[in-house]
Amino acid sequence: MTKPIPQQLRHFLQTDPDDVACDEAIRLLHVYAELVASDPGEAATRYPGVAAHLAACGPCGEDFDGLLAAITASEHDDS
Amino acid sequence: MDSESAHWIAALQDSGIGHDDAVGRLHEMLLRIARSELNRRRGSHGLAGPELDDLAYQAAADAVVSITAKLEDFRGESRFTTWAYKFAILEVSSKLGRHYWTRHPTTSLDAEDWERLPDRFGLRPEEYAGQRDLVCAIRDAVDGSLTVKQRAIFVALVVRGIPLDTLVAQTGSTRNAIYKMMFDARRKLRAALVAGGYLEEDG
Ligand SMILES: [Zn+2]
Numbered sequence: 381m382t383k384p385i386p387q388q389l390r391h392f393l394q395t396d397p398d399d400v401a402c403d404e405a406i407r408l409l410h411v412y413a414e415l416v417a418s419d420p421g422e423a424a425t426r427y428p429g430v431a432a433h434l435a436a437c438g439p440c441g442e443d444f445d446g447l448l449a450a451i452t453a454s455e456h457d458d459s
Numbered sequence: 460m461d462s463e464s465a466h467w468i469a470a471l472q473d474s475g476i477g478h479d480d481a482v483g484r485l486h487e488m489l490l491r492i493a494r495s496e497l498n499r500r501r502g503s504h505g506l507a508g509p510e511l512d513d514l515a516y517q518a519a520a521d522a523v524v525s526i527t528a529k530l531e532d533f534r535g536e537s538r539f540t541t542w543a544y545k546f547a548i549l550e551v552s553s554k555l556g557r558h559y560w561t562r563h564p565t566t567s568l569d570a571e572d573w574e575r576l577p578d579r580f581g582l583r584p585e586e587y588a589g590q591r592d593l594v595c596a597i598r599d600a601v602d603g604s605l606t607v608k609q610r611a612i613f614v615a616l617v618v619r620g621i622p623l624d625t626l627v628a629q630t631g632s633t634r635n636a637i638y639k640m641m642f643d644a645r646r647k648l649r650a651a652l653v654a655g656g657y658l659e660e661d662g
Contacts, residue, residue, distance in 0.1 A: 385593070385658055388581035392617075393649040393658070395642055402635040410537040410545045437638055439552060439623045446496045446548040451541050453495065
């Protein structure tokens with residue numbers, strides 16, 4: 381009988397065929413981040429391949445979090 | 460394009476004093492972004508004080524150079540500032556990647572510490588005892604299914620826990636190339652574990 385595979389390993393082994401990889405995700409990162417800031421659902425619908433990549437790639441996910449934090453902070457400064 | 464973005468572009472394309480002024484403001488803005496990004500990531504790099512400030516300064520300066528060289532690429536798909544922030548954040552990542560070796564000078568280049576593998580996948584020692592077969596199966600799959608290059612990337616990223624951006628700096632490769640190689644490796648390992656009965660086909 382097989383034992384349950386730990387979540388982290390399962391996540392590591394899971395590859396999404398929609399995943400656009402780093403170059404394309406970074407090319408669209410500014411557009412995607414603004415869309416997430418205003419309408420997260422629409423962002424995932426319009427750019428499923430970017431969403432898939434950011435969920436799987438640590439460094440691009442970190443860059444996205446940073447960019448989102450930067451634009452969110454700027455919006456607060458403006459108001 | 461929104462008016463603020465158009466204003467940035469016009470000022471940066473200006474051939475007179477307006478250009479220098481805009482470059483100065485851009486640098487100031489990106490320095491603020493690089494600093495807050497380094498602060499946001501402080502748990503992972505251990506930089507503080509002048510060292511942190513120095514890295515923020517370099518990241519902002521390099522981002523300004525890239526932005527002024529690529530102004531024509533900006534199509535107004537986002538605010539100019541969002542597009543510009545992206546360059547600063549990517550520079551922070553790249554510089555932190557390079558900085559890794561100064562923080563881990565004793566890390567040997569060739570050491571393969573496979574003992575760490577269970578921990579990398581979130582297996583606690585008490586669980587590991589019951590999952591020894593699984594850990595061996597992964598190691599067999601790494602040795603048996605991956606190409607030499609894929610195996611080297613797996614060992615660096617997963618076994619040794621070297622950050623991807625550090626590997627980029629060290630090998631002169633790109634994040635995209637390494638990610639894709641790892642993507643294929645992950646698929647192969649998954650297939651090997653399914654074949655070995657450790658994982659369901661769709662699980
Ligand atoms: Zn990526």
